[in-house]
Amino acid sequence: MTAQPKDIATYNFAYLDEQTKRMIRRAILKGIAIPGYQVPFASREMPMPYGWGTGGVQVTASIIGPGDVLKVIDQGADDTTNAVSIRAFFKKVANVAVTTDTASATIIQTRHRIPEHPLTAGQVLVYQVPIPEPLRFLEPRETETRKMHALEEYGLMHVKLYEDIAKHGRIATTYAYPVKVEGRYVMDPSPTPKFDNPKMHRSPALQLFGAGREKRIYAVPPFTEVVSLDFEDHPFEVQTFDQPCALCAAENVYLDEVILDDHGGHMFVCSDTDHCEKRRNAPTSPLWGGRAEGAGGGLDQSTPHSTPTPALRADPPHKGEGKEKQ
Amino acid sequence: MYVAVKGGEAAIANAHSLLADRRRGDRSVPALRLDQIVEQLALGVDRVMSEGSLYDRELAALAIAQARGDLIEAIFLVRAYRTTLPRFGYTKPIDTDNMLVERRVSATYKDLPGGQLLGPTFDYTHRLLDPELAAGGDVAEPLQRETEAQAMPRVSAILAREGLIEPDGEMPQDHIPGDITREPLEFPMARDIRLQALSRGDEGFLLALGYSTQRGYARNHPFVGEIRIGEVELELDVPELPFAVPLGTVRVTECQMVNQFKGSAKAPPQFTRGYGLVFGQSERKAMAMALCDRALRATELGEDVTAAAQDEEFVISHSDNVQATGFVEHLKLPHYVDFQAELDLVRRMRAEYDARENPVKAEEKREAAE
Amino acid sequence: MDIAAQSIEGGFVDPVFDAQTVFRTVMDAMARPGSVQPLPAFARPPAPLSATAGAIALALCDNDTPLWLDPALQASTAIKSWLGFHTGVPLANTPADAHFALIATPAEMMALDGFSQGTQDYPDRSTTLILQVGDLVSGSPLLLEGPGIETSATIAPAQMPRHFVEQWKQNIKRFPRGVDIILATADGIACLPRTTRIKTMEA
Numbered sequence: 001m002t003a004q005p006k007d008i009a010t011y012n013f014a015y016l017d018e019q020t021k022r023m024i025r026r027a028i029l030k031g032i033a034i035p036g037y038q039v040p041f042a043s044r045e046m047p048m049p050y051g052w053g054t055g056g057v058q059v060t061a062s063i064i065g066p067g068d069v070l071k072v073i074d075q076g077a078d079d080t081t082n083a084v085s086i087r088a089f090f091k092k093v094a095n096v097a098v099t100t101d102t103a104s105a106t107i108i109q110t111r112h113r114i115p116e117h118p119l120t121a122g123q124v125l126v127y128q129v130p131i132p133e134p135l136r137f138l139e140p141r142e143t144e145t146r147k148m149h150a151l152e153e154y155g156l157m158h159v160k161l162y163e164d165i166a167k168h169g170r171i172a173t174t175y176a177y178p179v180k181v182e183g184r185y186v187m188d189p190s191p192t193p194k195f196d197n198p199k200m201h202r203s204p205a206l207q208l209f210g211a212g213r214e215k216r217i218y219a220v221p222p223f224t225e226v227v228s229l230d231f232e233d234h235p236f237e238v239q240t241f242d243q244p245c246a247l248c249a250a251e252n253v254y255l256d257e258v259i260l261d262d263h264g265g266h267m268f269v270c271s272d273t274d275h276c277e278k279r280r281n282a283p284t285s286p287l288w289g290g291r292a293e294g295a296g297g298g299l300d301q302s303t304p305h306s307t308p309t310p311a312l313r314a315d316p317p318h319k320g321e322g323k324e325k326q
Numbered sequence: 327m328y329v330a331v332k333g334g335e336a337a338i339a340n341a342h343s344l345l346a347d348r349r350r351g352d353r354s355v356p357a358l359r360l361d362q363i364v365e366q367l368a369l370g371v372d373r374v375m376s377e378g379s380l381y382d383r384e385l386a387a388l389a390i391a392q393a394r395g396d397l398i399e400a401i402f403l404v405r406a407y408r409t410t411l412p413r414f415g416y417t418k419p420i421d422t423d424n425m426l427v428e429r430r431v432s433a434t435y436k437d438l439p440g441g442q443l444l445g446p447t448f449d450y451t452h453r454l455l456d457p458e459l460a461a462g463g464d465v466a467e468p469l470q471r472e473t474e475a476q477a478m479p480r481v482s483a484i485l486a487r488e489g490l491i492e493p494d495g496e497m498p499q500d501h502i503p504g505d506i507t508r509e510p511l512e513f514p515m516a517r518d519i520r521l522q523a524l525s526r527g528d529e530g531f532l533l534a535l536g537y538s539t540q541r542g543y544a545r546n547h548p549f550v551g552e553i554r555i556g557e558v559e560l561e562l563d564v565p566e567l568p569f570a571v572p573l574g575t576v577r578v579t580e581c582q583m584v585n586q587f588k589g590s591a592k593a594p595p596q597f598t599r600g601y602g603l604v605f606g607q608s609e610r611k612a613m614a615m616a617l618c619d620r621a622l623r624a625t626e627l628g629e630d631v632t633a634a635a636q637d638e639e640f641v642i643s644h645s646d647n648v649q650a651t652g653f654v655e656h657l658k659l660p661h662y663v664d665f666q667a668e669l670d671l672v673r674r675m676r677a678e679y680d681a682r683e684n685p686v687k688a689e690e691k692r693e694a695a696e
Numbered sequence: 697m698d699i700a701a702q703s704i705e706g707g708f709v710d711p712v713f714d715a716q717t718v719f720r721t722v723m724d725a726m727a728r729p730g731s732v733q734p735l736p737a738f739a740r741p742p743a744p745l746s747a748t749a750g751a752i753a754l755a756l757c758d759n760d761t762p763l764w765l766d767p768a769l770q771a772s773t774a775i776k777s778w779l780g781f782h783t784g785v786p787l788a789n790t791p792a793d794a795h796f797a798l799i800a801t802p803a804e805m806m807a808l809d810g811f812s813q814g815t816q817d818y819p820d821r822s823t824t825l826i827l828q829v830g831d832l833v834s835g836s837p838l839l840l841e842g843p844g845i846e847t848s849a850t851i852a853p854a855q856m857p858r859h860f861v862e863q864w865k866q867n868i869k870r871f872p873r874g875v876d877i878i879l880a881t882a883d884g885i886a887c888l889p890r891t892t893r894i895k896t897m898e899a
Contacts, residue, residue: 221889
């Protein structure tokens with residue numbers, strides 16, 4: 001046999017060839033210049049399946065350099081299997097430093113969560129996106145949705161959200177909750193819980209979104225208006241939890257429900273494992289949000305369960321699309 | 327006390343070593359060699375080359391072995407390797423007129439120049455399991471004769487002489503053929519792009535769609551004008567040289583469907599065509615591709631678009647099995663966070679529902695919970 | 697040095713990492729309009745193409761991205777063969793076909809709307825302009841606002857295109873269509889994506 005597996009197993013730094021990286025880099029720059037607009041790109045087959053983060057991996061592979069420190073989370077956790085797998089991939093093909101510490105990462109690749117610890121200028125948050133088109137569930141055709149974006153025709157989305165209210169008394173969208181970026185493009189924030197939407201608004205970090213199977217890249221530059229769609233009489237609200245994290249006692253963070261037995265026993269714990277660990281190791285530090293000691297940004301401390309602002313955000317969740325504009 | 331699950335890395339490593347063990351199976355059974363796969367599972371190799379879009383039998387065989395015979399997984403392995411390869415250039419279009427033909431059948435003419443050649447086909451075999459094969463018996467050498475230098479014109483050319491079939495499609499003068507592996511898809515698409523997508527599309531998906539056209543969902547009255555399988559020459563234009571450089575040959579299957587067409591506002595009554603071309607030997611795929619190609623030309627020919635097989639965005643967006651399997655299988659990844667969000671919503675809505683529909687019970691339930 | 701030698705030399709010393717560094721600098725500058733990002737000389741192109749602009753071209757251009765050169769660069773065979781050798785970039789027939797444009801003398805350049813603006817459906821299909829400017833402090837100050845800028849930012853690029861502020865207002869009006877600009881000095885860059893609003897300041 002002529003083909004020796006070992007002969008073929010040589011790959012470029014960060015796996016992608018340079019021409020592919022250039023193509024993706026150009027798409028990233030366009031995405032930054034047109035916030036919320038989905039830039040088509042010639043997504044490549046990656047050594048992990050479509051739908052498992054190939055878009056995020058291609059974006060990370062195109063921006064990462066030897067000086068970067070990479071954190072990978074899935075469901076907020078560093079130790080979920082797919083996060084472990086992607087982190088191991090970059091350790092292998094790019095030999096970069098990796099971390100679980102949100103604050104010291106320069107690039108954070110994520111699926112389904114935004115870390116609880118506030119991001120800072122200079123950090124890049126790379127989202128893995130399954131379906132980048134926020135209008136896809138209303139209109140399956142790309143030819144149609146492209147027109148809607150071009151004409152800024154988002155009436156259908158408002159109709160859908162309003163039908164929810166008419167039928168259920170509330171907007172029945174709990175994750176991948178659509179946002180409007182800088183007053184122009186309606187954007188899918190990826191399937192993060194709507195709890196995380198306010199963190200996108202005027203974040204100091206650069207947010208990049210990669211959808212490999214659907215071949216789209218989009219971006220939200222730092223300090224950019226990101227407003228969750230809502231109505232005057234039904235303002236956008238984030239999820240609330242009736243109890244704090246059972247491990248670190250954090251409030252105003254997103255919790256996972258853990259089933260303890262088959263008699264209905266369950267507990268709620270932080271979905272952000274790094275945040276939870278840090279709090280358990282330094283429970284009195286005000287840096288890590290939680291109970292009463294000054295964390296929680298604009299929280300009304302007298303009613304701890306009612307105003308679910310994510311920890312440490314100075315700005316409260318914005319109410320009403322466009323109301324905060326400039 | 328609950329402890330968060332740790333050790334993903336070790337679990338993954340252990341799972342992969344178990345996978346390697348199961349792949350190898352019983353160590354007392356000799357391991358498969360790649361040349362055995364290339365020689366004896368050749369049609370599986372052909373499918374992996376075709377849908378993997380990489381003509382390399384050894385690599386396809388390696389992929390099949392590594393994938394434990396799961397062909398879509400093997401196609402995926404080949405694609406992920408292919409995508410890292412640098413491009414040296416684009417060959418000239420292959421010329422199937424000058425194919426070294428091993429099989430050629432036409433359903434439209436009893437006899438024609440070049441004749442009908444059955445070649446190595448399952449057709450007319452009786453599908454009886456063969457115990458002798460299980461026993462590993464010797465197989466006799468096939469009968470072969472010297473190839474006669476007889477031209478084998480394509481059936482489409484024969485019909486064209488009468489002016490009864492549409493000519494070969496012509497792209498605009500300045501059209502540069504697209505490359506779906508280098509550019510994102512855009513709808514509506516030109517036929518060159520569409521044919522590329524169909525050629526690497528999933529055999530099963532295209533087969534089902536092609537079948538649906540026969541059952542009346544965009545019926546297009548197909549006849550197999552011709553199927554030919556054989557070797558074609560590849561040539562590359564090199565700027566420094568005055569002639570094209572031959573690179574070798576590849577084996578392909580080509581199918582030309584001839585479809586009756588009553589005419590429309592856009593085109594006169596004539597025979598129209600659907601085209602299929604794939605690497606290796608795969609008649610089923612080439613035929614299904616030709617049926618789908620013809621169905622997808624509905625708009626071009628002024629036909630009503632009424633069925634799934636005619637819907638370009640539907641067909642092309644869902645024909646790639648590497649994309650499809652990835653997204654279907656991604657559902658097994660953790661979705662705790664979104665599920666928690668939905669759980670919370672359903673609980674609240676259910677509590678409201680119960681309070682509305684059955685206030686007494688809801689109150690009891692609430693008290694019991696407390 | 698003859699043209700053949702000139703065209704071969706002066707590329708990236710380490711193509712993979714140099715390209716990554718240059719891109720990352722451009723990305724940071726594009727994400728934070730008006731911030732000045734230092735960029736040491738990674739390339740040595742023939743004059744009058746600057747080291748910074750040349751490095752950006754090496755990092756972003758290839759045979760998929762038609763490039764337009766302004767007359768000052770167009771006139772140099774050495775520059776064309778240097779770019780051709782290192783990137784394989786084809787030259788655009790017209791500015792409206794260009795994915796990128798290299799401008800050595802912005803003060804004399806054609807109007808911004810002569811370049812590709814993208815379409816309403818595909819606003820990304822627009823020209824990215826790389827303007828060589830002397831510095832970012834000695835021109836008339838531009839007060840910048842918009843995405844990527846926390847409150848406001850100020851740069852004062854020298855030798856900018858004529859009526860730039862008025863032209864840029866028109867560029868903003870075309871949003872989401874429009875061009876994006878990379879300003880390249882001898883040792884750093886700053887960007888003006890199409891979302892950045894300019895308020896002129898009384899100097």
